[in-house]
Amino acid sequence: MDLQTLWFFLWGLLWAVFFMTDGFDFGIGMLYPFLGKNDIEKRIMINSIGPLWDGNEVWLITAGGVTFAAFPLAYAVMFSSLYSGLMFILFALILRGVAFEFRNKVDKQSWRIIWDTCITAGSLVPALLFGITFANIFKGLPLDANGVFQGSFFDLLNVYALIGGLLFILLFLFHGAVWLAIKTEGDLHNRAHLTAVWLWPFVLICAVLFLVASWRYTKLFDNFIYQPALFLEILLIVAALFASRFFIKRNNYFKAWFASSVTIVGAVFFGIIGLYPNILPSSISSDFNVTAFNSSSSPLTLKIMLIVVIIFIPVVIAYQAWTYNLFKGKITEKDLSYEEAY
Numbered sequence: 001m002d003l004q005t006l007w008f009f010l011w012g013l014l015w016a017v018f019f020m021t022d023g024f025d026f027g028i029g030m031l032y033p034f035l036g037k038n039d040i041e042k043r044i045m046i047n048s049i050g051p052l053w054d055g056n057e058v059w060l061i062t063a064g065g066v067t068f069a070a071f072p073l074a075y076a077v078m079f080s081s082l083y084s085g086l087m088f089i090l091f092a093l094i095l096r097g098v099a100f101e102f103r104n105k106v107d108k109q110s111w112r113i114i115w116d117t118c119i120t121a122g123s124l125v126p127a128l129l130f131g132i133t134f135a136n137i138f139k140g141l142p143l144d145a146n147g148v149f150q151g152s153f154f155d156l157l158n159v160y161a162l163i164g165g166l167l168f169i170l171l172f173l174f175h176g177a178v179w180l181a182i183k184t185e186g187d188l189h190n191r192a193h194l195t196a197v198w199l200w201p202f203v204l205i206c207a208v209l210f211l212v213a214s215w216r217y218t219k220l221f222d223n224f225i226y227q228p229a230l231f232l233e234i235l236l237i238v239a240a241l242f243a244s245r246f247f248i249k250r251n252n253y254f255k256a257w258f259a260s261s262v263t264i265v266g267a268v269f270f271g272i273i274g275l276y277p278n279i280l281p282s283s284i285s286s287d288f289n290v291t292a293f294n295s296s297s298s299p300l301t302l303k304i305m306l307i308v309v310i311i312f313i314p315v316v317i318a319y320q321a322w323t324y325n326l327f328k329g330k331i332t333e334k335d336l337s338y339e340e341a342y
Contacts, residue, residue, distance in 0.1 A: 027176015029123025
């Protein structure tokens with residue numbers, strides 16, 4: 001396997017891991033105003049992701065950094081073409097992080113309502129816009145021969161992109177509800193369980209709709225048709241999605257969360273496999289596609305990056321595994337008394 005291909009799939013894997021890990025953070029943020037019936041329950045919801053959410057965003061920084069270092073031309077075209085949407089995502093993520101820290105600083109209902117709204121908005125906006133962004137990448141952007149975006153922000157709000165945005169929202173809501181069922185007890189746990197059960201058919205319907213729309217609006221299936229064995233990847237997504245429902249019904253929430261994680265990673269890789277070797281396909285002409293080969297850094301740079309990744313990514317994974325294991329217990333009202341609690 002050549003270095004460009006290797007880095008293309010590593011690039012896709014980093015995005016998939018980010019959506020898998022930060023996805024349940026976004027989901028809990030979106031569920032926050034509906035499942036948290038009082039201040040105690042809302043604080044439990046926040047603290048269920050409190051030790052983890054900032055570490056999960058390391059994968060976003062890594063994915064962005066790899067895009068810049070491994071595929072600098074793709075990075076330049078992507079950020080210039082999708083600038084408005086990416087800035088909205090950035091501001092929303094900043095707002096969410098600030099809200100987590102500030103919400104509990106003043107003991108006033110009006111103060112908390114403001115920051116509660118920021119938590120929800122700071123979770124909903126990235127989930128929606130990440131879905132719209134990647135759906136547009138899968139569909140193809142109107143790029144000319146110079147890699148200049150020949151469209152407007154509103155051109156990105158097409159039917160296929162909106163379906164992608166909705167799918168991301170539903171996947172993250174479901175992922176977050178299952179995580180909340182793992183981390184809570186009592187009435188909040190029961191509401192999280194029922195929410196996950198209620199959301200599952202909507203996730204299934206939207207996933208099927210996205211696959212149909214992908215067939216209609218994109219060329220993602222071309223690689224699958226050329227290599228029929230790749231259809232096993234789609235079967236894996238379907239199996240994982242049905243497994244998540246199976247385990248929820250049996251109150252095995254960790255296995256359900258793992259199956260939900262596989263579903264999210266598989267959904268992202270469906271697009272990555274379908275894109276290859278393109279990173280940013282052009283809807284104007286395939287001659288203008290930005291690919292892993294015409295946008296990559298030098299072979300020496302890719303080799304050095306690979307050495308760095310081999311050394312440091314296992315360290316990051318080990319640290320996150322340790323963190324998840326350290327905070328694996330359920331969050332109760334007693335835990336809110338600690339000074340470090342949100």
